[in-house]
Structure formats: structure tokens, C-alpha cells
Amino acid sequence: MATAVVSTTERENYINAEYGVRSWLFTTDHKRIALLYLISITAMFFVGGFFALLIRLELLTPAGDLVQADTYNKLFTMHGQVMVFFFLIPSIPAVLGNFLIPLMVGAKDLAFPRINLLSWYLYIIASCMMLHCILTGGVDTGWTFYTPFSTAFSNTKVVEAGLAIFVAGFSSILTGLNFVVTVHRMRAPGMTWSRLPLFVWAHYATSIIMLLGTPVLAITLLLVVFERVFHLGIFDPTRGGDPLLFQHLFWFYSHPAVYIMILPAMGVVTEIIPCFSRKRVFGYSFVAMSSIAIAVFGFLVWAHHMFVAGISLYSALFFSILSYLVAVPSAVKVFNWTATMYKGSISFSTPMLYALGFIGLFTIGGLTGLFLAALGFDVHVTDTYFVIAHFHYIMVGGAVMGYLGGIHFWWPKISGRMYPEAWGRLSAAIVFIGFNLTFFPQFILGYLGMPRRYWQYPPEFQVLNVFSTAGSTILAVGYLLPLIYLMWSLRYGKIAGPNPWGAAGLEWMTPSPPSTFNFDETPTVTWEAYNYDEIPAPEEEVSLER
Amino acid sequence: MSDSPLAIQHAPELRHHFADMEQQRDAASFGMWLFLGTEVMFFGGMFCAYLIYRYWYYNEFAIGSRSISIWLGTINTVVLICSSLTVALGVRAAQMGRRKLLVTLLLITMVFGVAFLGIKGLEWYQKFEEHHVPGSSFNVDDLVQKYPGIHIDPAHSQIYFSLYFALTGLHALHMVVGLGIFTVLTYMAWKGRFTPEYHTPIEIGGLYWHFVDIIWIYLFPLLYLIDRKPIH
């Protein structure tokens, strides 16, 4: 309901359409909800990052001299839980997906706007529960909650953390549900499945995983809570329970969860690369189908986290082979991105720098995943820093860089302002350097045998650990800079037009920022996706003067 | 059915982001089916635990199954199936615009639901009295004595009862939520909010109720009918 006065200089948009805290806290506008998520997720990111810094500080020296062993257990647990469940899983879907999917399909909003708001409130409730848990003692079980330690021996707040993640999972399920129904039922006339931006395909695949996997995590955590509270001994070995059953149920979700984290980032990269190569995506249907393939195959590999836990050898063989197969669709995407850039007109804008960084780092992370899928090698490096380096390459080098690239790419659309390009590129470079300095030494450390989750280590590992900690401080700077200059740009950034990048997609045909109902008239789509042969390059070249 | 464009355009229940009531109803139904899919996976995790422990501890599961009342279980199954019938007939009443019939059927459905929970409460009480509730006072000596020829490990027995309480407890919780939803639906129906053109909440509420019934349809044989063969 428009009550704002439309001045000659400021058109009515979703930000100024209504004022007041109530208009934000009770909004059903998907764009406002995306901003609410942006703020909350950023806060949780820095909470998780704070724990990471403490971990790296402790690991500067071989002795356990900063914190006690029990406290160290809590540090890596809280880092993992907050980063996985409160940052990585929601990040791109809840912020960029929420904001963009209705715009990209040509709809006025998601299918269920009130459920979207409920989803955010569940996330906030879950975050408050988790923060309360952290402030009143935390958890020390590792983010994986392995039994019987978590059910029978840990003296920390397992129940509260488990319930917090349960609520966060519900938030995730509702987001996925909203996306699936929106993509099926709310596409504008002419927006066929094969004209959808691949960002939408990626989120569709992600949503399938969210819907099918998260409930299993929910029941698993609930069973852990039941065991602690009601003494139902389902995972208790002294009562005939099998701790491995917990691991099967836990990883049935938690492995596909890593695809929840990476697929949206791949979707972001697939939007950025063609725009800054001025070429359509090579192999559209292969990229679309590979997203679906990753979602499906991702459910068939979970026990590769359990190779040394005691599963049968034949089971291990099956999961090992399938873990090799699941790499194929990811590789397909990398080939397609590369082919998209081939003979394109490349410009190294900030989003492009993040996207290029993503491709390189994700490839390294993915390849090391194949090392881990080999049974013999896994026996040597499981539970070492090799595994930690592997998943951080994918989650930080991949997902977080994808997230930052997406934030920068769509920032003009979201805020109506341009960020300062020079600072953007500088930060991207700092992130890239800081990241590699932090995590590449960890591959070596792991291979040499340094175990994970240990708060002390043999002195011969110190040099590499010092490199890693140094890298982490650089990385922290790289993350703080965007926080500062993006907020600065809200007030002082150059005003952005509807399509500063000359990008393809319905969202770029709306004003920046869009009006509350996205489109004055529902568009009718008659063109294929990524029609860069028809779209003129932006008038001003992406330059450092912005 | 009055389908004039004017009527649909001005339908007060049409949310602004939908183009027409058809799209809104389709989206709501689709959304509920997806949600029920997530619920299948939710209970599925417990069915997985059940499957594995039944495979390992068949004797204890069989004996545990015999210790719960097949009569009460069968009656409860009948009660839920009847409630599914009344729900389905209620949706039909809504489609026909018969308000009083709809309200009556919804109320009968809720009576069945409460009856189910009452019987379930009685069963749980029986287990409590017999010391078959997992925890510090768990004791299956009575079962060990009753079936002398069969080796029963009390620890493994406790797993059966843990799953029994977890499964029936979560199912009952879903039932309670269902009763809450139906209370709201009954009130809305009584107020005349539903017409042949718009009764989507009844439809999707009905879907949820049927789902809760289907879970019980599987829980009944899995918990009550594991092995009731005469023992030689």
C-alpha cells in the first residue's frame, strides 16, 4: 500500500514504499524478506568466523596454551554448527534466491509469501536458541553430534543445540517448498523451463534436496534429544543400540546438505560468467540437467563419511564408486563455464573475479574429494586436516565466494547503488590470497598426519599452521571490507540504472531497486535465456572509476 | 459452478500475487503434497531405525509386539479409517456448498481424533503400569517369564519400546496438530467462509489428516502384528 510521496528524484520502490519497523517485520514482500535474511545471516557469519579465528589462534603454537581442551572442542563445534546450519545452508537461497526467483520467473512474489516470512522467523528463533546455547556453555560434540558421546557422555547443551538446528531445518524446508511451487506454478507466459535462468534451475535442484533430506536430519536430532531427555536408548551400545545407525541417518541428510551449499553458488556463477564474457552459456541443457543429477546422485553417497567407522566393506565399495560418479555432473559444469568464456569478451569486474576464483578453488576442492573417495587413501587421511582443507575449499573457496560474487553482481538491483569497483576488486583479491594461504597448507598438514579436532600437535607441524593462521587474518580482512564498503555505498554509492552490467534476465528489466510488485504488467517472454547476442554491452565499461 | 471472470476477479480470497483462484488452489494443493512428502521422510528416518533393529533383535520385537493390546490397536485403526471417511465426505460437502453438513462432518472427525488419542493414552498407561517404559524403571521380567522358551535380552527389548514410544508419540503429536487445524477449519466453516468456489483450506487440511491416517496404517502392523502366531 503506497503511502510514500513520490518525489521527482526518488521513484517508489520496495524499500521506500512503506516506512517503519512494523512494515519490515510483518512484510510479505520477498525482497524485504531477502534483506531481513541478509542482515541475520551476515551476523551469524561473523559469529562463526569469530570461532574460526579463536581456533586459528590456538593452533599458532603446538601446545594447548590458549584454551583448555574441552573449550577447544566447543570452539570447533560451534564454528561448524553456526557456519553450516546458520550461514551456508540458508545463505544464497534465502538472500539471493528469495530476492531473485520471483523476478527471474516473472512473478509478483513467491507462491507463499506468508510462509516465506514464517521461514525467516523460524530462522531467527533458531538463531536465538543457538546463540543462547553458545552463551550458556555451548556444545562440544563436533558439528556432527556423533553418538554415543552426544547422547550419553557429553555434559554440554546438546539438547538445546539440537533443537535449534531442528527449527532451522524447518525454516530451510519451507524455503525449498516455496521455491518448488513457485517455479512450477508462477512462471510468466512464455517462460518455459528451457528459458529459465540456470540460477533458477540450481535453486530448484537445491530445493529438492532441502525437501527430501532435511526431514531426516530433523528426526535424527530429535532421536538424540529423546535419548538424552527420555532415556530412549536407540543409539546406546550398552542397550544394543548402534552408534553407526546415527551416522547413517545423520549423513543421509548432511551429505546432500553440502550440495545445498554448493548448487546455489554454481547457479550464481552461471549467471555471472556469461554476462562478463558477453556470450550465452555453453550447453544450457547440460548445465540444467547436471544440477538435477547432482541433487539425485548426492543422496547416494553418504556413507563415504563412514569408511573407517565400521560399515561393511561391500557397502564401502558401493559408496566409493558412487562418490566418483557424483563428481561427473560437477565437472560438466566446469567444462561448460570454461567453454562459455572461450572466445568471449571478458571483463574482470568484481563479480567475475569471484566467479573465476570459484571455478579454480571449487575444482581443487572437488578433485581432492575424489582422493577421499578412494578407500585406501581415505584410510590414511580421514579425520586429518586433509579433509578439513577439502571441504573448506568447496565451502569457502566455492560457496562463500559464490555468495560474495552474487551479492556484488546483484547489489545494484537490490540497493539501487553501485559499490566502489576498486574496493570490490581489491577485496576479491585479498579473499583469494587469504583463503589459499589459510587452507592450502592444511592439505599438506593432513597428508603428513595432523589430526583434525586436536588442540595440540607435534612441533614439526608448526610452520604450516602459522601460515594457515596468517592466511586466516588476511581472509578476515577480505570479508570485513565488503561489509564496510557495501554499507557505505547505500548512502554514497553511485545511483544504479536498471541494468548496469548489460545482463540478461527479467530481473534486469525492472528498475533498480524494483517496485514492490516487481512488474507493472506480467511480462510475456519470447526470447531464449542468455540472449547476449541481442543485449548491448553496458554503455560504460566496467571500470575502476565506479 | 459460477465461473464468470467478474466473480473470480473480485473473489476476496484471491491473494494478489496469483492471477486467478485456479492458480491459487493448485499452488496450495501442490504445496501441501510437498509438505507431506517431507513428513514421509521424517517418519522414514524412524522406520529406518525400526527396520534395522527388527532385523537384529527379532525375538525382542516379536515379544514386545505381543505385549501391546491388539484389540486397542485394531480399534484405533478402525477409528482413524472412519475419521478419514468423514474427512473425505466433508471435502465433498464443501464442494457442494453444504455448510451444516460440512461442520457436522468436521466435528465428527475431531471426535474420532480425540477418541484415538484417548485410546492411545490408555495404551501408554498400560505400558507405564507394566514397567515397559524405557528409563530407569524399565523391567521386562514379566515378559521373560511369560515366554520361557525364547531368549530375550532386556536391553534389546528396551529398543523396541523406545521405538514404540517414539513412533506412536510423534504420530500422536501430529494428530494433536491435526486437531488444532481442524478446530480452526470447523470455526471457519461454521462462519460460512467456504463456498464451492473456495474451500482450499478444507482440501489441504483433509490431505494432512489422511496422511496421519496412512502413517498409522503402517504403524499398526509394524508395531502390533510382528508375531502373534501360536507358540508351540
Place this chain on the structure above:
Amino acid sequence: MKSQLTATPAPPRPEHILSAGMYVTIWIALMILTVVTAGVSFIDLGPFNTVVALVIASIKALLVVLFFMHVKYASDRLIKTICVAVLFWLMLLLGLSLMDYGTRHFS
């Protein structure tokens, strides 16, 4: 403005008002199957007791899904696809977990 809006053309769905008699017939079938499954559990069929019980339960569930939940009359295949897909995923969870437990004693 609204009159110009057209959404993704939804499949026209004439509301099937099914006869009360049909619902009652299904209900009777469900009742009979309930009594049968309870009764059969007292008969010794060896390992087939479990199979029979699950088959009967599945038939009952199918009747509820197809008729009470109107899936038989759903005009688009999306709902049917969801049902099949979810069942398939459940089988993945159960089957692949059982694969581990079932082959442990061979290792």
C-alpha cells in the same frame, strides 16, 4: 490492470464431485482389510507374515491416496510424480542403510 494478467496456464480442473457411495465403498474395503490383517497375524505363514502385513498396509495406503486424497482424479501428473519420487527416496534410505547391515557379517 488485473484483467490483463495471465499466469502460467493452469490445467483446467473441473471439480470432480465424487459420489458418497464411492467413499463408503472404499471405507468398507479398508475395514475389511484391517480385520484381515489383524486376523492373518495369528496364522503361521513363516516369513510371509511380514510380507502379507506390509502388502495389506500398502493396499490400504494406496486406497486412501488414490480415492480419499483424490490422486486418481488429479489431472496433472505432478502429484503422482511427487508420490512416486518420495517413495523412491524412502526406499533409498532404507535400502542403502540395510545394504550396510546386511553385508557386515561377510566382511
